[in-house]
Amino acid sequence: MLTVFRWWPVLAGLLLLAACAEPRQELPVNTRLGGDFTLTDHHGQPFRLADQEGRVVLMFFGYTHCPDICPATLARVSQVYRNLREAGDAEAVQPLFITFDPVRDTPAHLSEYVPWFKANVIGLTGSEAEIRAVAEQYGVVYLQSGDGAAAEYDFTHSDYVYLLDQQGRVRKLYPSDFNIDEVTDDVQSLL
Amino acid sequence: MMYKAFFNGLTGAALLALAGAASADDLVLENAWLRAVPPVSPTMAGYFTLRNDGDRAVELKGARTDIAGGAMLHDTETTEDGQARMVHLSGITLEPGDQATFAPGGKHLMLMKVASIPEAGEEVKICLTFTDHDDLCSDFPVRREAP
Numbered sequence: 237m238l239t240v241f242r243w244w245p246v247l248a249g250l251l252l253l254a255a256c257a258e259p260r261q262e263l264p265v266n267t268r269l270g271g272d273f274t275l276t277d278h279h280g281q282p283f284r285l286a287d288q289e290g291r292v293v294l295m296f297f298g299y300t301h302c303p304d305i306c307p308a309t310l311a312r313v314s315q316v317y318r319n320l321r322e323a324g325d326a327e328a329v330q331p332l333f334i335t336f337d338p339v340r341d342t343p344a345h346l347s348e349y350v351p352w353f354k355a356n357v358i359g360l361t362g363s364e365a366e367i368r369a370v371a372e373q374y375g376v377v378y379l380q381s382g383d384g385a386a387a388e389y390d391f392t393h394s395d396y397v398y399l400l401d402q403q404g405r406v407r408k409l410y411p412s413d414f415n416i417d418e419v420t421d422d423v424q425s426l427l
Numbered sequence: 428m429m430y431k432a433f434f435n436g437l438t439g440a441a442l443l444a445l446a447g448a449a450s451a452d453d454l455v456l457e458n459a460w461l462r463a464v465p466p467v468s469p470t471m472a473g474y475f476t477l478r479n480d481g482d483r484a485v486e487l488k489g490a491r492t493d494i495a496g497g498a499m500l501h502d503t504e505t506t507e508d509g510q511a512r513m514v515h516l517s518g519i520t521l522e523p524g525d526q527a528t529f530a531p532g533g534k535h536l537m538l539m540k541v542a543s544i545p546e547a548g549e550e551v552k553i554c555l556t557f558t559d560h561d562d563l564c565s566d567f568p569v570r571r572e573a574p
Binding site: 302 | 462464512531532
Protein backbone atom coordinates (compact mmCIF):
# COMPACT_ATOMS: atom_id res chain seq x y z
CA MET A 237 0.00 0.00 0.00
CA LEU A 238 2.81 2.33 0.91
CA THR A 239 4.36 1.59 -2.47
CA VAL A 240 1.19 2.77 -4.22
CA PHE A 241 1.22 6.02 -2.25
CA ARG A 242 4.86 6.56 -3.16
CA TRP A 243 4.08 6.15 -6.86
CA TRP A 244 0.79 8.01 -7.03
CA PRO A 245 2.35 11.34 -8.12
CA VAL A 246 3.94 9.52 -11.04
CA LEU A 247 0.62 7.88 -11.94
CA ALA A 248 -1.15 11.22 -11.70
CA GLY A 249 1.46 12.72 -14.01
CA LEU A 250 0.99 9.94 -16.55
CA LEU A 251 -2.78 10.43 -16.46
CA LEU A 252 -2.31 14.16 -17.03
CA LEU A 253 -0.02 13.50 -19.98
CA ALA A 254 -2.56 11.11 -21.47
CA ALA A 255 -5.25 13.79 -21.17
CA CYS A 256 -3.03 16.35 -22.89
CA ALA A 257 -2.16 13.96 -25.70
CA GLU A 258 -5.74 13.69 -26.95
CA PRO A 259 -5.80 13.24 -30.72
CA ARG A 260 -6.02 16.67 -32.35
CA GLN A 261 -9.35 17.63 -33.82
CA GLU A 262 -9.62 17.17 -37.55
CA LEU A 263 -9.80 20.47 -39.42
CA PRO A 264 -13.37 21.00 -40.64
CA VAL A 265 -14.08 21.34 -44.35
CA ASN A 266 -15.27 24.81 -45.30
CA THR A 267 -18.10 24.13 -47.73
CA ARG A 268 -18.92 27.79 -48.39
CA LEU A 269 -15.61 28.73 -50.02
CA GLY A 270 -13.35 27.30 -52.66
CA GLY A 271 -13.50 25.35 -55.88
CA ASP A 272 -11.37 24.55 -58.89
CA PHE A 273 -10.01 27.29 -61.13
CA THR A 274 -7.60 27.83 -63.99
CA LEU A 275 -5.18 30.77 -64.14
CA THR A 276 -1.77 31.42 -65.72
CA ASP A 277 1.40 30.62 -63.79
CA HIS A 278 4.57 32.69 -63.69
CA HIS A 279 6.00 30.65 -66.56
CA GLY A 280 3.07 31.69 -68.73
CA GLN A 281 1.55 28.21 -68.60
CA PRO A 282 -2.04 27.32 -67.68
CA PHE A 283 -2.38 26.32 -64.05
CA ARG A 284 -5.37 24.31 -62.84
CA LEU A 285 -5.88 23.85 -59.12
CA ALA A 286 -7.25 20.35 -59.62
CA ASP A 287 -3.83 19.31 -60.95
CA GLN A 288 -2.51 19.80 -57.41
CA GLU A 289 -4.66 16.91 -56.18
CA GLY A 290 -2.72 14.96 -53.60
CA ARG A 291 -0.86 18.03 -52.32
CA VAL A 292 -1.74 20.45 -49.56
CA VAL A 293 -1.95 24.02 -50.87
CA LEU A 294 -1.21 27.27 -49.03
CA MET A 295 -2.79 30.08 -51.01
CA PHE A 296 -2.56 33.83 -50.65
CA PHE A 297 -3.95 36.74 -52.70
CA GLY A 298 -1.93 39.95 -53.03
CA TYR A 299 0.07 42.07 -55.45
CA THR A 300 3.77 42.69 -55.89
CA HIS A 301 3.60 46.49 -55.58
CA CYS A 302 2.32 46.07 -52.02
CA PRO A 303 5.28 46.92 -49.76
CA ASP A 304 4.06 45.86 -46.33
CA ILE A 305 1.59 43.00 -45.88
CA CYS A 306 2.18 41.05 -49.10
CA PRO A 307 5.95 40.46 -48.87
CA ALA A 308 5.63 39.88 -45.12
CA THR A 309 2.91 37.27 -45.66
CA LEU A 310 4.82 35.60 -48.50
CA ALA A 311 7.88 35.50 -46.25
CA ARG A 312 5.82 33.76 -43.55
CA VAL A 313 4.29 31.27 -45.99
CA SER A 314 7.81 30.62 -47.26
CA GLN A 315 9.02 29.95 -43.74
CA VAL A 316 6.23 27.39 -43.29
CA TYR A 317 7.36 25.75 -46.52
CA ARG A 318 10.99 25.67 -45.40
CA ASN A 319 9.94 24.15 -42.06
CA LEU A 320 8.07 21.45 -43.96
CA ARG A 321 11.01 20.94 -46.31
CA GLU A 322 13.28 20.35 -43.32
CA ALA A 323 10.78 17.79 -42.08
CA GLY A 324 10.88 16.05 -45.48
CA ASP A 325 7.35 17.13 -46.41
CA ALA A 326 8.08 19.66 -49.17
CA GLU A 327 6.81 17.44 -51.98
CA ALA A 328 3.40 17.27 -50.35
CA VAL A 329 2.90 21.05 -50.16
CA GLN A 330 2.44 23.79 -52.77
CA PRO A 331 2.41 27.53 -51.93
CA LEU A 332 0.41 29.72 -54.37
CA PHE A 333 0.42 33.50 -54.74
CA ILE A 334 -2.51 34.89 -56.73
CA THR A 335 -2.24 38.50 -57.83
CA PHE A 336 -5.22 40.76 -58.26
CA ASP A 337 -3.07 43.20 -60.22
CA PRO A 338 -2.75 41.49 -63.64
CA VAL A 339 -1.80 44.73 -65.39
CA ARG A 340 1.49 45.06 -63.51
CA ASP A 341 1.89 41.46 -62.31
CA THR A 342 2.41 39.79 -65.65
CA PRO A 343 3.85 36.25 -65.80
CA ALA A 344 7.23 37.81 -66.67
CA HIS A 345 7.10 40.09 -63.63
CA LEU A 346 5.96 37.29 -61.33
CA SER A 347 8.75 35.07 -62.66
CA GLU A 348 11.24 37.54 -61.25
CA TYR A 349 9.32 38.02 -58.00
CA VAL A 350 8.21 34.69 -56.54
CA PRO A 351 11.45 32.63 -56.93
CA TRP A 352 13.19 35.11 -54.62
CA PHE A 353 11.28 33.64 -51.67
CA LYS A 354 13.00 30.27 -52.26
CA ALA A 355 9.90 28.34 -51.34
CA ASN A 356 8.70 26.89 -54.64
CA VAL A 357 5.93 29.51 -54.72
CA ILE A 358 3.87 29.50 -57.91
CA GLY A 359 2.74 33.00 -58.92
CA LEU A 360 -0.64 33.10 -60.64
CA THR A 361 -2.21 35.77 -62.79
CA GLY A 362 -4.87 35.96 -65.50
CA SER A 363 -7.39 38.32 -66.99
CA GLU A 364 -9.17 40.65 -64.62
CA ALA A 365 -12.35 38.61 -65.11
CA GLU A 366 -10.58 35.32 -64.36
CA ILE A 367 -9.00 36.68 -61.19
CA ARG A 368 -12.26 38.28 -60.07
CA ALA A 369 -14.02 34.93 -60.47
CA VAL A 370 -11.43 33.08 -58.37
CA ALA A 371 -11.55 35.80 -55.72
CA GLU A 372 -15.32 35.44 -55.50
CA GLN A 373 -15.01 31.66 -55.12
CA TYR A 374 -12.78 32.20 -52.11
CA GLY A 375 -14.61 35.18 -50.63
CA VAL A 376 -11.75 37.56 -51.37
CA VAL A 377 -12.73 41.20 -51.71
CA TYR A 378 -10.44 43.71 -53.37
CA LEU A 379 -10.83 47.22 -54.63
CA GLN A 380 -8.37 49.29 -56.62
CA SER A 381 -7.67 52.75 -55.32
CA GLY A 382 -5.51 55.55 -56.68
CA ASP A 383 -4.66 56.59 -60.17
CA GLY A 384 -4.78 53.60 -62.48
CA ALA A 385 -3.84 55.74 -65.48
CA ALA A 386 -0.61 56.79 -63.78
CA ALA A 387 0.10 53.23 -62.63
CA GLU A 388 0.17 54.63 -59.09
CA TYR A 389 -2.50 52.58 -57.42
CA ASP A 390 -3.00 50.28 -54.49
CA PHE A 391 -5.59 47.77 -53.45
CA THR A 392 -7.81 47.49 -50.45
CA HIS A 393 -8.03 43.76 -50.03
CA SER A 394 -8.79 40.75 -47.88
CA ASP A 395 -5.53 39.28 -46.63
CA TYR A 396 -6.39 35.77 -45.53
CA VAL A 397 -4.16 32.77 -46.16
CA TYR A 398 -6.01 29.62 -47.25
CA LEU A 399 -5.14 26.06 -46.35
CA LEU A 400 -6.49 23.60 -48.93
CA ASP A 401 -6.33 19.87 -48.47
CA GLN A 402 -5.28 17.23 -51.01
CA GLN A 403 -8.75 17.38 -52.60
CA GLY A 404 -8.61 21.16 -52.97
CA ARG A 405 -11.09 21.73 -50.17
CA VAL A 406 -10.67 24.78 -47.91
CA ARG A 407 -9.79 23.54 -44.44
CA LYS A 408 -8.74 26.71 -42.65
CA LEU A 409 -8.24 30.46 -43.09
CA TYR A 410 -5.52 32.40 -41.31
CA PRO A 411 -4.91 36.11 -40.82
CA SER A 412 -1.85 37.41 -42.66
CA ASP A 413 0.15 37.59 -39.42
CA PHE A 414 -0.52 33.91 -38.70
CA ASN A 415 1.54 31.84 -36.32
CA ILE A 416 4.11 29.94 -38.39
CA ASP A 417 4.16 26.91 -36.08
CA GLU A 418 0.37 26.68 -36.09
CA VAL A 419 0.20 26.58 -39.88
CA THR A 420 3.09 24.11 -40.07
CA ASP A 421 1.28 21.84 -37.61
CA ASP A 422 -2.02 22.18 -39.48
CA VAL A 423 -0.39 21.23 -42.78
CA GLN A 424 1.26 18.22 -41.19
CA SER A 425 -2.05 17.16 -39.66
CA LEU A 426 -3.36 16.76 -43.23
CA LEU A 427 -0.42 14.70 -44.49
CA MET B 428 28.76 55.74 -8.67
CA MET B 429 30.59 57.91 -11.14
CA TYR B 430 32.03 54.82 -12.75
CA LYS B 431 28.50 53.39 -13.09
CA ALA B 432 27.19 56.58 -14.70
CA PHE B 433 30.21 56.62 -16.99
CA PHE B 434 29.69 53.03 -18.11
CA ASN B 435 25.94 53.53 -18.50
CA GLY B 436 26.72 56.45 -20.76
CA LEU B 437 29.16 54.35 -22.75
CA THR B 438 26.61 51.56 -23.15
CA GLY B 439 23.98 54.00 -24.35
CA ALA B 440 26.37 55.53 -26.83
CA ALA B 441 27.40 52.09 -28.08
CA LEU B 442 23.77 51.06 -28.58
CA LEU B 443 22.99 54.20 -30.50
CA ALA B 444 26.04 53.67 -32.67
CA LEU B 445 24.51 50.41 -33.91
CA ALA B 446 22.78 50.39 -37.26
CA GLY B 447 19.10 51.19 -37.01
CA ALA B 448 19.44 53.70 -34.21
CA ALA B 449 20.00 57.42 -34.01
CA SER B 450 19.26 60.28 -31.68
CA ALA B 451 19.10 64.03 -31.68
CA ASP B 452 18.96 65.97 -28.43
CA ASP B 453 15.31 65.23 -28.06
CA LEU B 454 14.39 62.49 -30.56
CA VAL B 455 15.40 58.84 -30.32
CA LEU B 456 15.11 56.54 -33.32
CA GLU B 457 15.43 52.81 -32.64
CA ASN B 458 14.74 49.40 -34.20
CA ALA B 459 14.97 50.82 -37.70
CA TRP B 460 15.00 48.34 -40.57
CA LEU B 461 13.84 47.81 -44.14
CA ARG B 462 12.10 44.66 -45.28
CA ALA B 463 14.09 42.82 -47.93
CA VAL B 464 12.04 42.32 -51.09
CA PRO B 465 12.71 40.78 -54.51
CA PRO B 466 14.93 42.94 -56.75
CA VAL B 467 12.06 43.47 -59.18
CA SER B 468 9.98 45.24 -56.51
CA PRO B 469 9.47 48.96 -57.02
CA THR B 470 8.67 49.62 -53.36
CA MET B 471 10.06 48.83 -49.92
CA ALA B 472 8.68 49.26 -46.43
CA GLY B 473 10.65 50.63 -43.50
CA TYR B 474 9.97 50.25 -39.80
CA PHE B 475 11.22 51.94 -36.64
CA THR B 476 10.24 53.43 -33.32
CA LEU B 477 10.59 57.14 -32.72
CA ARG B 478 10.42 58.65 -29.26
CA ASN B 479 10.17 62.29 -28.34
CA ASP B 480 12.25 62.84 -25.20
CA GLY B 481 12.12 66.61 -25.66
CA ASP B 482 9.87 69.15 -24.05
CA ARG B 483 8.02 70.30 -27.14
CA ALA B 484 5.85 68.56 -29.72
CA VAL B 485 7.36 67.58 -33.06
CA GLU B 486 5.65 66.52 -36.25
CA LEU B 487 7.11 63.73 -38.36
CA LYS B 488 6.35 64.62 -41.98
CA GLY B 489 8.12 62.03 -44.08
CA ALA B 490 11.54 60.80 -45.11
CA ARG B 491 14.16 61.09 -47.80
CA THR B 492 16.73 58.66 -49.10
CA ASP B 493 18.91 58.53 -52.15
CA ILE B 494 17.65 55.10 -53.19
CA ALA B 495 13.99 56.08 -53.64
CA GLY B 496 12.15 58.55 -55.82
CA GLY B 497 9.81 59.26 -52.95
CA ALA B 498 8.92 58.26 -49.41
CA MET B 499 5.60 58.45 -47.63
CA LEU B 500 4.23 57.63 -44.22
CA HIS B 501 1.56 54.98 -44.57
CA ASP B 502 -0.71 53.05 -42.28
CA THR B 503 -2.16 49.64 -43.07
CA GLU B 504 -5.66 49.67 -41.67
CA THR B 505 -7.63 46.46 -41.27
CA THR B 506 -11.37 46.90 -41.47
CA GLU B 507 -13.88 44.88 -39.43
CA ASP B 508 -14.50 42.55 -42.36
CA GLY B 509 -10.82 41.72 -42.61
CA GLN B 510 -9.83 43.97 -45.48
CA ALA B 511 -6.48 45.71 -45.39
CA ARG B 512 -5.97 49.09 -46.97
CA MET B 513 -3.13 51.55 -47.08
CA VAL B 514 -3.74 55.06 -45.86
CA HIS B 515 -1.40 57.98 -46.46
CA LEU B 516 -0.47 59.84 -43.30
CA SER B 517 0.29 63.51 -43.87
CA GLY B 518 2.13 63.74 -40.56
CA ILE B 519 2.38 62.32 -37.08
CA THR B 520 2.60 64.61 -34.08
CA LEU B 521 4.61 63.37 -31.14
CA GLU B 522 3.93 65.18 -27.90
CA PRO B 523 6.73 65.17 -25.29
CA GLY B 524 7.10 61.59 -24.06
CA ASP B 525 5.19 60.11 -27.01
CA GLN B 526 6.48 57.21 -29.06
CA ALA B 527 5.42 56.24 -32.57
CA THR B 528 5.86 52.61 -33.60
CA PHE B 529 6.15 51.71 -37.26
CA ALA B 530 5.79 47.94 -37.53
CA PRO B 531 4.68 45.32 -40.10
CA GLY B 532 0.93 45.32 -40.64
CA GLY B 533 0.60 48.84 -39.29
CA LYS B 534 2.33 52.15 -39.82
CA HIS B 535 5.23 51.94 -42.22
CA LEU B 536 7.52 54.10 -44.22
CA MET B 537 6.89 53.39 -47.88
CA LEU B 538 9.78 53.94 -50.27
CA MET B 539 8.59 54.35 -53.83
CA LYS B 540 10.34 54.23 -57.18
CA VAL B 541 13.32 52.44 -55.71
CA ALA B 542 15.81 52.35 -58.55
CA SER B 543 17.91 49.49 -57.22
CA ILE B 544 16.57 47.29 -54.43
CA PRO B 545 19.25 46.71 -51.77
CA GLU B 546 19.87 43.17 -50.59
CA ALA B 547 19.43 41.73 -47.11
CA GLY B 548 22.50 42.63 -45.09
CA GLU B 549 23.02 46.01 -46.74
CA GLU B 550 22.29 49.29 -44.98
CA VAL B 551 20.45 52.28 -46.39
CA LYS B 552 20.74 55.80 -45.08
CA ILE B 553 17.30 57.26 -44.50
CA CYS B 554 16.56 60.66 -43.00
CA LEU B 555 13.26 61.29 -41.27
CA THR B 556 11.96 64.80 -41.91
CA PHE B 557 10.00 66.98 -39.52
CA THR B 558 8.18 70.25 -39.26
CA ASP B 559 10.39 72.69 -37.36
CA HIS B 560 13.03 70.11 -36.50
CA ASP B 561 16.26 69.01 -38.13
CA ASP B 562 16.23 65.77 -40.08
CA LEU B 563 17.10 62.63 -38.15
CA CYS B 564 19.22 60.24 -40.20
CA SER B 565 20.08 56.61 -39.59
CA ASP B 566 21.36 53.56 -41.46
CA PHE B 567 18.44 51.18 -41.87
CA PRO B 568 19.65 47.57 -42.15
CA VAL B 569 17.85 45.49 -44.78
CA ARG B 570 16.46 42.34 -43.22
CA ARG B 571 14.32 39.40 -44.30
CA GLU B 572 12.70 39.20 -40.87
CA ALA B 573 11.82 41.66 -38.14
CA PRO B 574 14.66 42.09 -35.60
